[in-house]
Amino acid sequence: MESWKSHVRAELFHRDCRQRDPFSGLFDKVSRLEEMLDFHIKLWQGSSKENGSSKCPDKGGTLYLRVNEVEFLNQQLKQKISDLTSNIYLKEAELQYCHSQVARYRTEAVLLAQGASCLKSDLEEYEYQLECQSKELTALRLEHNTLREELAATKLQKEQLLDRWLEEKKEEAERINKHNATQERWQRLTGRLKKRYRGRSRPTPCAANSSSDIKPTEPKI
Amino acid sequence: MANEFPQNREGTANSRHANLTSSLDLSTSLDHSVRTRIFKIIVIGDSNVGKTCLTFRFTGGAFPCKTEATIGVDFREKAVEIEGEKIKVQVWDTAGQERFRKSMVEHYYRNVHAVVFVYDVTKMASFQNLKTWIQECNGHGVSSSVPRVLVGNKCDLVDQIQVPSNTALKFADSHNMLLFETSAKDPKESQNVDSIFMCLACRLKAQKSLIYRDVEREDGKVRLTHQPDPKSNCLC
Numbered sequence: 001m002e003s004w005k006s007h008v009r010a011e012l013f014h015r016d017c018r019q020r021d022p023f024s025g026l027f028d029k030v031s032r033l034e035e036m037l038d039f040h041i042k043l044w045q046g047s048s049k050e051n052g053s054s055k056c057p058d059k060g061g062t063l064y065l066r067v068n069e070v071e072f073l074n075q076q077l078k079q080k081i082s083d084l085t086s087n088i089y090l091k092e093a094e095l096q097y098c099h100s101q102v103a104r105y106r107t108e109a110v111l112l113a114q115g116a117s118c119l120k121s122d123l124e125e126y127e128y129q130l131e132c133q134s135k136e137l138t139a140l141r142l143e144h145n146t147l148r149e150e151l152a153a154t155k156l157q158k159e160q161l162l163d164r165w166l167e168e169k170k171e172e173a174e175r176i177n178k179h180n181a182t183q184e185r186w187q188r189l190t191g192r193l194k195k196r197y198r199g200r201s202r203p204t205p206c207a208a209n210s211s212s213d214i215k216p217t218e219p220k221i
Numbered sequence: 222m223a224n225e226f227p228q229n230r231e232g233t234a235n236s237r238h239a240n241l242t243s244s245l246d247l248s249t250s251l252d253h254s255v256r257t258r259i260f261k262i263i264v265i266g267d268s269n270v271g272k273t274c275l276t277f278r279f280t281g282g283a284f285p286c287k288t289e290a291t292i293g294v295d296f297r298e299k300a301v302e303i304e305g306e307k308i309k310v311q312v313w314d315t316a317g318q319e320r321f322r323k324s325m326v327e328h329y330y331r332n333v334h335a336v337v338f339v340y341d342v343t344k345m346a347s348f349q350n351l352k353t354w355i356q357e358c359n360g361h362g363v364s365s366s367v368p369r370v371l372v373g374n375k376c377d378l379v380d381q382i383q384v385p386s387n388t389a390l391k392f393a394d395s396h397n398m399l400l401f402e403t404s405a406k407d408p409k410e411s412q413n414v415d416s417i418f419m420c421l422a423c424r425l426k427a428q429k430s431l432i433y434r435d436v437e438r439e440d441g442k443v444r445l446t447h448q449p450d451p452k453s454n455c456l457c
Binding site for chain 2: 162172187
């Protein structure tokens with residue numbers, strides 16, 4: 001391969017590496033040149049129609065072409081400026097909108113930050129409460145265990161007391177039963193004594209009218 | 222309650238008069254205490270049928286506001302006069318709950334003079350359990366001559382009655398018992414409550430001759446076993 005070709009290839013390769021869009025400059029250039037060509041053709045057609053009365057003072061019309069080109073470029077630039085101005089207005093409006101949005105978001109962010117701060121403080125408070133409650137729970141569990149043990153002890157004591165009470169009731173019942181039996185025996189004896197006394201006191205009827213039937217038995221008791 | 226014997230048995234040794242007076246007092250009080258017969262009546266039935274209230278109504282004349290389960294037995298006594306004779310009605314208010322009575326049952330039935338079976342007219346189960354109570358009573362050697370009455374308590378709860386009167390009456394007839402339907406709570410029924418125990422006391426008093434006959438039979442046994450000295454005047 002010829003050296004200039006390799007040089008061009010290398011240069012093109014470097015340019016492609018430098019430019020993101022490798023052919024964008026070329027296309028722009030081509031489109032500008034096409035535009036200029038169209039303009040020149042229009043201008044040429046216009047000048048050929050008015051061939052009789054020559055407007056351009058220069059030979060060959062180079063100056064004329066240059067002036068028209070400058071005018072065309074001027075118009076283009078005016079259009080561009082107008083576009084850019086409207087674009088600037090648009091961008092300004094956009095910017096204002098963005099500012100308002102920023103302000104709104106800032107307010108929102110402030111509010112959210114305040115909320116977050118509140119939530120954080122709440123969280124801290126809840127954490128503290130949780131800790132307190134956890135400690136309380138531990139204390140209550142301990143107390144519960146103690147109370148349960150006490151309850152068990154009290155239940156045992158109650159059972160023991162109940163047993164003692166029952167035992168005492170049993171003894172009392174036994175005592176009363178004995179007392180009842182003794183009472184009945186006494187009654188039997190009284191009856192017998194009465195019988196005996198009546199038997200003895202039959203010859204002296206006055207004695208039988210005494211107030212207490214048991215009197216003669218006194219010494220025996 | 223059990224110890225009603227006079228405590229002051231001693232007299233001054235030097236004073237015959239005082240001795241005689243104390244002996245006379247002793248004899249009078251002895252005579253008084255000995256002559257007052259005691260009728261032991263037990264009240265049995267399911268727990269919470271109103272045994273305590275019934276006995277309290279008879280002995281205290283009122284309805285207790287609050288009662289708790291009877292433990293073992295509660296003793297109540299009321300002195301009554303029947304045909305001029307003073308009688309102590311000794312009411313044994315027994316526990317209805319098995320755990321509070323199991324160790325005491327034999328004491329309930331020892332030398333018992335009458336038995337009152339109580340059921341709750343608003344609880345059919347308490348009526349149905351009467352058979353068990355009668356079986357227990359018979360199982361402890363309570364003689365058929367011992368008067369028994371059937372008492373249906375809580376009659377004031379008219380809307381809740383579950384045990385019809387005729388059913389209870391049939392049951393009482395089949396077991397040769399008198400039936401009383403009453404309410405320990407209702408003050409109007411207090412006469413009825415009194416009449417339950419008074420009726421039993423009257424029947425027991427009427428059985429006096431029979432009891433004495435048994436007693437004389439027992440006396441014969443005592444003489445044989447103890448062989449008292451014929452010369453001795455001590456009757457104890």
